[in-house]
Amino acid sequence: MRHRRGFTLIELIVVVIVLGILLAIVVPRLLGSTNDSNAQLIVKSVKDIRDAVAMAKLKCLAAINSAAGSVGVDTQALLSTLWGDSCQVLSPNAFTVDSSGFARVKDFGIQTDYQNANNLLVVNIDCQGNNDICNKVRDQLNSMYGGSSCPNPPNNGFLTCNLSI
Secondary structure (H helix, E strand, C coil): CCCCCCCCHHHHHHHHHHHHHHHHHHHHHHHHHHHHHHHHHHHHHHHHHHHHHHHHHHHCHHHHHHHHCCCCCCHHHHHHHHCCCCCCCCCCCCCEECCCCCEEECCEEEEEEEEHHHCEEEEEEECCCCHHHHHHHHHHHHHHHCCCCCCCCCECCEEEEEEEC
16 A cells, blocks of 8 residues: 555645635735724824814914914914924924825825814815725714714715814
8 A cells, every 4th residue: 555645636625725715804804904003093193283283272372373364274384383483382293294285194194274263173184095094084083073073974085074173
């Protein structure tokens, strides 16, 4: 009787099927955790900007009011006020602002407009077309700042929220 070494075709097929099932379970979970961490990063950045605006209102209301007026300002003007000489409540290196007026956070963008008359920080978030990340951000911001902070679902990977200051 000869002893065969190696695996039979059936054994190899079973191993491939088991590996396929494991990959089908593990890969979506890994992608989901990546979306979770990106959403956390965006939420933290939005919270940092919102907290900086609130701190600036307490620390140097005149600087914010002159930058904002009653209509609002774009991200560049708001952030330069928040980290400028007269009102430094945010590190100058905290965000870079691109030519479209979005503060860049990893691959994502945050655009702000402080409306002095309403004590409102309007935040537009560019989730790079990923509505799953936008929905996670929306859920977290709604739970942090009230259920109506981000009233509308994301639209083509963009989300708009109104945060009271």
